[in-house]
Amino acid sequence: MTDTELQADELLALTSIYDDTIFAVSQDGEDVGGQFLSNVHLPDMTIKIVSRREKGDTNLIEEVHQVKFLPPVILNFQLPVDYPSCSPPQFTLSCKWLNRKQLAALCHKLDAIWEENKGNEILFMWTSFIAEETLEFLGLESTIDLTNAFDSRKVTESRAIQDIGSKDRLIPTVLDYDKQEEQRQFEKTMFQCKVCFLDRQGSSCIKFLDCDHVYCKECMKDYFTVQIAEGNVTALSCPDDKCESQAHPSQVKALVNEELYDKYENLLLQTSLDMMVDIMYCPRPACQYPVMLDRESNMGSCPSCSYAFCTLCKLVFHGKSPCRVKADGFKKLREEYLNADEETKRFLEKKYGKKTIEQALEEAFTNEWMESFAKQCPGCGAQIQKMDGCNKMTCMKCRSYFCWLCMSELSRNNPYKHFSQPGSDCNNRLFEGMEEDDDFDIEEDLFF
Known part of the structure; x- marks a missing residue:
């Protein structure tokens, strides 16, 4: 076979082995050439970058990144008319990530492979070596150290080209490529959706970034739509019942319509603000604008409506004075204080003042005692305690008579008649509840 025929057979064989994104052939007149992109096989490896804090500093910072894919080593070739015979x-x-010294070493290795196989087709040997043996040949089998990726020493090998503009772009470029290639491989792979249990290609699926669980886009679109419509933006988690990974906003945006995504963003912002300890909403119902708090002064100032308020009670700011307690709030305050832990008690004392707390405890106790041992006069409502005596009571405030048992008002002319009427619930009960040695003629009616 002639060199031309051997070249044609070799290129045909390589195009049948490799995808056209990896191996491509070009021909310009009689010049035949091509390009081979070798995605170097990576075992479990890390990219290790070491850089100094500042010039002259002896302390080093290590940045370690775990990657699955590295930018390719690219072989551009042209076949002479007398290849492979001569x-x-x-x-x-x-x-991008190998320095010129390393690339030069690879060039010399390809030369050596040719010398060992001179006169034979060599492209397949070269491509196999670059793809499978590059890391071992360069001694990069466990860790790739990119500290010296830009070797300042001169390399005379013109065939070795480091294809990147600056050292600062190296790591971002490597990490971006790893992310893009991982997505490309994901889209080509088949997965079983764990919701509908159908096999789907990765391009029709999404993967939760924190847990790598995969579901089809149709199932996740319905799931996201229902959760957002119900206002459960924090529930956009992985459907696996043992997983708490959250969907990334970009994944949500890709699946739901614009109106629903706007609602999702607003709810997400609202949830984030609610969780921030230094944010409170303006107490005015018509405003509700987020306000940054001044913890030292307990004052909030709304930038929207200019309302200055106390961050503790949310009423108009009252300076260092304790927060006011509403007339009906002492009992609630007493219960809250008595059931609180020490930290909450200190907060309540700071909010209302210790004197207010003491007042709440005393007043609530008095009210409870009154409810248990005193009754209200049916005439004027004054609180009355019965210490002893019969059940005909006299209010010291309005001077009206009433029955202690049924609380009905009694006739001023004959108040005792109430206790001698047949059929009455209070018949013959005038002295009920008195001690045996009590003198029934003595009544002590106390007014509070």
């Missing part, structure tokens, strides 16, 4: 392919090697 001359080897002309080529260049380029890469």
Whole structure:
């Protein structure tokens, strides 16, 4: 076979082995060439970057990144007319993360492979070596250290090309490529949705970033739509009952309509503000604007309506004076204080003042005692305690007579008649409840 025929057979074989995104052939007149992109096989490896804090500082900072894919090593080649019988392919090697010294070593290795197989087709050997043996050949089998990715020493090998503009762009470029390639591989892979249990290609699925659980987009679209419509934005988590991974906003945006996503964003912002300890909403019902708090002064000032309020009681700001307690709030305050832990008690004392707390405790106790041992005069409502004597009571405030048992008002002319009427619930009960040695003629009616 002629060199031309051997070249054609070799290129045909390589195009049948590799995807056209990896191996591509080009021809310009009689010049035949091509490009091979080698995605170097990575075992469990890390990219390790070491940089100094500042010039002259002896302390080092290590940044360690775990990646699955690295930018390819690119072989560009052109086949001489007398290849493979006499001359080897002309080529260049380029890469972003290998320095020129490393690329030069690879160039020389390809030359050596040609010398060992001179006169034979060599492209498949070269591509196999670059893809499978590059890391071992360069001694990068466990960790790739990019500290010296830009070697300042001069390299005379013109075929070795480091294809990146600056050192500052190296790590972002490597990490971006890893992310893009991982997504590309994901889209080509088949997965079983754990909701509908149908097999789907990755391009029709989404993967929760924190847990790597995969579900089809149709199921997740319905799931996200229902949760957002009900206002449960914090419930957009992985459907796996043992997982708490949250959907990324970009994943939500890709599946729901614009109106629903706007609602999602607003609810997400609201939830975030609610969780911030230094944010409170303006107490005015018509405003409700988020307000940054001044913890030292307990004052909030709304930038929207200019309302200055106390962050403790949410009423108009009252300076250092204790917060006011409403007339009917002492009992509630007493219960809250008595059931609180020490930290909450200190907060209540700071909010209302210790004197107010003491007043609440005393007043609530008095009210409870009154409810148990005193009754209201049916005439004027005054609280009256019965210490002893019969059940005909006289109110010291309005001077009216009433029955202690049924609380009905009694006739002023004959108040005792009430206790001698047949059929009455109080018949013959005038002295009920008196001690045996009590003198029934003595009545002590107390007014409070």
